[in-house]
Amino acid sequence: MYSKSESTTRKSRSITFRLDSNVLDELQYEANNNEISLNVLVNQVLRKYVEWGRYENKLGMMPVPKVMLSSFINETMILAQNNGIFLESYRDELIKFSAKKAYQNIKESVLFMKKKFDLWSVLGVLQEYMKVSGIVSDHKIENSRIHVFVIQHDLGVHWSLFAKELLSLVFYELANVKANIVTTENSTVAEVLL
Structure with a gap:
């Protein structure tokens, strides 16, 4: 896809x-x-x-139930708020840090799996990961050049923001373009001119 x-x-x-x-x-x-x-x-x-x-196994992956992952993220935010940490600032910092770490991990994984590291190999590996993780994704091309990527994860708003940050990094680092990305509680949609 x-x-x-x-x-x-x-x-x-x-x-x-x-x-x-x-x-x-x-x-x-x-x-x-x-x-x-x-x-x-x-x-x-x-x-x-x-x-x-x-x-x-070679990449150190392990299956984690969706509900466990989403509750872990939500509980982290609740703990931060209960301990007087300014929630929005903490959330943004945590999401940026997580996206950078994920990007580094993706780079190593894509190089190992595909023997190259470019936009299309990264998007292909991300699609494969989402497929085996039960995350619905779609890609279509509009007006010959606008690529629309839809990720429907059902993991909550924090995961949507993480996906937005990660996709922003991927498109900027690998294609030198800024993506227009919108999020809902359980979906992330990226539009990018390629």
């Missing part, structure tokens, strides 16, 4: 695997529930592994 140029035709090959019967039964059950063929499901599982799964 965020790749600048993707092949529209994919080549496929046939191959035979020997699978444990219980694994095969579970895969078939899952395919039936999703109203897809076993072949499609196996392709999805293998693609997810190739695009993301094989890198998770």
Whole structure:
């Protein structure tokens, strides 16, 4: 979706695997529930592994439930407020710090995964991360040059502000452009001329 140029035709090959019967039964059950063929499901599982799964441990990633992440951020803000810390200033500083750290981490991850570091490889890795994390994202091009990136995360306003800061960094550092970014409680929308 965020790749600048993707092949529209994919080549496929046939191959035979020997699978444990219980694994095969579970895969078939899952395919039936999703109203897809076993072949499609196996392709999805293998693609997810190739695009993301094989890198998770190497990059030090660990699955964290959304509710835990959003409550951690919200509780941090409540603790700050209860301890007399000026909330808006603290929040802004925490978001800027977190976005800078995330950008540094993304740089290392993208270099490791894609062997290059440019705008499109970063956006591609971010899309893969959101996909495996259950975060809905979309990218469309309007008027031939305006790219609209939508992230629907359901993690609260603080996460929206973090996503805004991170995307601002990505577009400025890698494309030398300022993005027009708006946020809601659970979404971030970036429009950028590329």
